[in-house]
Amino acid sequence: MLYHLIRPILFRLDAERAHDAVTAMLRVASRAPLLPRLIGALYAWDDPMLAVEWAGLRFASPLGVAAGFDKRADLVDALALLGFSHIEVGTVTPRPQPGNPRPRLFRLPEDLALINRLGFNSPGMVAVAQALRARRSRNVILGVNIGKNRDTPLERAVEDYAATFVALAPLADYVAVNISSPNTPGLRRLHERAALEELLRELMRLNRNLAHPRPIALKVSPDETPEQIEEVVQAGCEAGVAAFIAANTTLAREGLRSPLANETGGLSGRPLAPRARQVIRTIYRLTRGTPPVIGVGGILTAEDAYLHIRAGARLVQLYTGMVYAGPAIARDIKRGLVHLLHRDGFASVTEATGVDAEREGVFRGQG
Numbered sequence: 001m002l003y004h005l006i007r008p009i010l011f012r013l014d015a016e017r018a019h020d021a022v023t024a025m026l027r028v029a030s031r032a033p034l035l036p037r038l039i040g041a042l043y044a045w046d047d048p049m050l051a052v053e054w055a056g057l058r059f060a061s062p063l064g065v066a067a068g069f070d071k072r073a074d075l076v077d078a079l080a081l082l083g084f085s086h087i088e089v090g091t092v093t094p095r096p097q098p099g100n101p102r103p104r105l106f107r108l109p110e111d112l113a114l115i116n117r118l119g120f121n122s123p124g125m126v127a128v129a130q131a132l133r134a135r136r137s138r139n140v141i142l143g144v145n146i147g148k149n150r151d152t153p154l155e156r157a158v159e160d161y162a163a164t165f166v167a168l169a170p171l172a173d174y175v176a177v178n179i180s181s182p183n184t185p186g187l188r189r190l191h192e193r194a195a196l197e198e199l200l201r202e203l204m205r206l207n208r209n210l211a212h213p214r215p216i217a218l219k220v221s222p223d224e225t226p227e228q229i230e231e232v233v234q235a236g237c238e239a240g241v242a243a244f245i246a247a248n249t250t251l252a253r254e255g256l257r258s259p260l261a262n263e264t265g266g267l268s269g270r271p272l273a274p275r276a277r278q279v280i281r282t283i284y285r286l287t288r289g290t291p292p293v294i295g296v297g298g299i300l301t302a303e304d305a306y307l308h309i310r311a312g313a314r315l316v317q318l319y320t321g322m323v324y325a326g327p328a329i330a331r332d333i334k335r336g337l338v339h340l341l342h343r344d345g346f347a348s349v350t351e352a353t354g355v356d357a358e359r360e361g362v363f364r365g366q367g
């Protein structure tokens with residue numbers, strides 16, 4: 001309700017400044033006396049039907065915050081208050097880097113979308129490690145999304161991922177390996193089989209050295225062909241990846257109405273949903289949910305989340321939805337999900353995972 005009053009004011013600001021203003025308020029609110037309780041009372045809401053397990057981790061609900069929203073890892077406490085079960089911070093690079101020049105984040109309200117070309121603005125792994133050690137809330141699952149510095153040549157990318165992994169994996173519940181941002185030149189070439197195998201081999205080796213190895217998820221692009229996705233899934237499964245995150249932002253621009261549609265960068269939000277869902281379905285059909293898919297792209301409502309889950313996602317994440325729907329989005333989506341599960345006769349969210357992918361697979365088999 002309240003967000004509908006504030007949104008027009010925020011939308012008059014440059015998109016990145018609006019993000020900075022909102023996150024600064026969230027940060028202050030989460031550290032003030034009493035306010036966290038009030039915020040928690042407004043937004044905390046869960047139902048046992050929504051509980052999900054993955055890799056030995058117990059999630060209160062499938063819904064988390066996608067990478068990019070909290071690149072500095074200093075919003076974990078605040079986002080936990082809003083009712084998300086998990087928060088994926090990052091992408092974090094080994095050394096600090098500023099990212100691309102501003103403006104580099106654009107709102108496309110006519111399309112309920114964003115275009116960003118931030119280019120991994122990151123305080124670097126040392127600062128993020130410090131922020132993670134300072135966090136208070138332990139009731140939320142924490143993922144760290146890792147990447148490479150822009151000026152590290154692709155041939156040496158493994159060293160960057162290895163360094164961030166070693167620095168940050170011990171402070172996280174899971175690690176997401178980002179090979180799919182469209183804003184770091186050449187990054188997506190890490191989808192190629194030989195490069196991907198080398199990267200995953202090294203990360204798995206480092207993981208085995210940890211006292212408690214972490215689940216490693218691989219975040220893929222929605223702009224690869226189904227054949228490429230199949231190769232990535234094969235390589236990921238052989239290496240022992242614990243999940244695939246589908247998907248990152250897209251370079252596609254079909255059917256947009258906004259005048260900013262041709263800005264360079266990755267598109268997120270509503271127009272990404274069908275494309276992300278296609279990738280979720282493709283991966284689910286290959287893995288049958290082992291390892292699972294984490295579905296992300298264009299979730300603004302409970303119905304959107306539900307369709308990702310039915311397409312094969314065990315967990316789901318969002319970023320752009322928060323910009324358009326505001327801080328109540330997690331609570332509203334969770335309530336809506338419970339309603340949709342009841343409507344369709346499912347006893348739990350896990351029961352609904354992949355039912356559409358299975359059904360279409362059967363039809364296809366029969367046809």
Ligand SMILES: Cc1cc2nc3c(=O)[nH]c(=O)nc-3n(C[C@H](O)[C@H](O)[C@H](O)COP(=O)(O)O)c2cc1C
Nearest residue numbers: 066067068090091116248268269297298318319320
């Ligand atoms: C401004 C912005 C920054 C992002 N930064 C990252 C990032 O650093 N690492 C990453 O893996 N994904 C990043 N993403 C992609 C999101 O995590 C997500 O995959 C994508 O936005 C689709 O979800 P959505 O439609 O709910 O936003 C970013 C997205 C946006 C909008």
